[in-house]
Amino acid sequence: MTHFFCTFLRDDDGAVTVDWVVLTAAIVGLGLMVIIGITASLQSRTDHITTTIVATVPN
Known part of the structure; x- marks a missing residue:
């Protein structure tokens, strides 16, 4: 039994x-963090562009 245990450990x-x-x-986790960060940034910029376009287009 001791021999088996020693062999198992080695x-x-x-x-x-x-x-x-x-x-x-780790690579998948880092990739997800990057995608989440980019998505949040793009959403913020898209909202800003949309607001600017709506404000400049006459009704």
Whole structure:
């Protein structure tokens, strides 16, 4: 039983998979944060442009 436990602790099969999963999750998270930031900025600028156009167009 001790031999099995020691072998289990030293076994690193699958460790690369965990690294890739963490790296992929970090990239996806950063991408979502960028998209959310860009969307908020674009919405603000779009609202400003709309207000300006509506104010300058005669009825």
